[in-house]
Amino acid sequence: MQExxxxxxxxxxxxxxxxxxxxxxxxxxxxxxxxxxMGAAMMEPDIxxxxxxxxxxxxxxxxxxxxxxxLSLGLTLDTHLQEIRKNLFGKSLLSxxxxxxxxxxxxxxxxxxxxxxxxxxxxxxxFQTAVLLFERDWEFRKKLExxxxxxxxxxxxxxxxxxxxxxxxxxxxxxxxxxxxEENYLxxxxxxxxxxxxxxxxxxxxxxxxxxxxxxxxxxxxxxxxGDQN
Ligand SMILES: [Zn+2]
Ligand SMILES: [Zn+2]
Numbered sequence: 393m394q395e396x397x398x399x400x401x402x403x404x405x406x407x408x409x410x411x412x413x414x415x416x417x418x419x420x421x422x423x424x425x426x427x428x429x430m431g432a433a434m435m436e437p438d439i440x441x442x443x444x445x446x447x448x449x450x451x452x453x454x455x456x457x458x459x460x461x462x463l464s465l466g467l468t469l470d471t472h473l474q475e476i477r478k479n480l481f482g483k484s485l486l487s488x489x490x491x492x493x494x495x496x497x498x499x500x501x502x503x504x505x506x507x508x509x510x511x512x513x514x515x516x517x518x519f520q521t522a523v524l525l526f527e528r529d530w531e532f533r534k535k536l537e538x539x540x541x542x543x544x545x546x547x548x549x550x551x552x553x554x555x556x557x558x559x560x561x562x563x564x565x566x567x568x569x570x571x572x573x574e575e576n577y578l579x580x581x582x583x584x585x586x587x588x589x590x591x592x593x594x595x596x597x598x599x600x601x602x603x604x605x606x607x608x609x610x611x612x613x614x615x616x617x618x619g620d621q622n
Pocket of ligand 2: 448449450451452505506507508509
């Protein structure tokens with residue numbers, strides 16, 4: 393039963409062919425987390441301890457501040473600021489060690505985010521589930537095969553899950569199918585990039601760019617860095 397929490401959403405995004413399935417899953421999880429954190433969850437002491445400690449990255453600060461519940465946001469950020477003050481100025485500021493410790497705290501804080509942590513934990517389970525479904529469910533293999541591509545950060549995580557969760561026999565099969573999807577897409581994209589660059593060649597002046605070459609740069613950016621998510 394517990395397993396269905398993950399198999400249902402994974403099957404759902406893999407049933408469509410529209411960009412990277414894990415990016416769509418990420419967006420759903422992100423919207424849910426933002427909704428939850430700006431609702432009742434924000435007032436729960438356990439969760440507040442976590443948001444005080446980890447804070448929010450720039451992307452998620454923007455998203456929580458766009459939600460209408462300004463009181464929830466104000467209270468959460470107020471106690472987060474209290475914790476930052478305690479960490480920065482709670483000890484003596486006069487020693488070099490203290491400066492280094494403060495610098496390292498701020499560096500960690502900049503990379504940390506309560507929402508990113510939550511999503512990341514769920515995404516881990518989603519990658520493990522995709523690999524599990526690949527092993528168990530023939531229908532899922534067909535769905536995997538029919539995906540247009542995986543963005544590179546998510547393809548990396550999918551491979552990592554496969555390297556840990558599949559026997560070597562299944563890994564080979566997985567690499568053949570998922571690798572084929574990815575390689576075909578990269579090859580086609582390279583072709584479109586080549587056509588795009590060739591448009592600037594004086595010999596082709598006046599040529600109208602095809603659909604593929606017109607969208608090549610945007611598609612390559614989506615492949616390399618879909619949003620801020622990793
Ligand atoms: Zn993706
Ligand atoms: Zn974040």
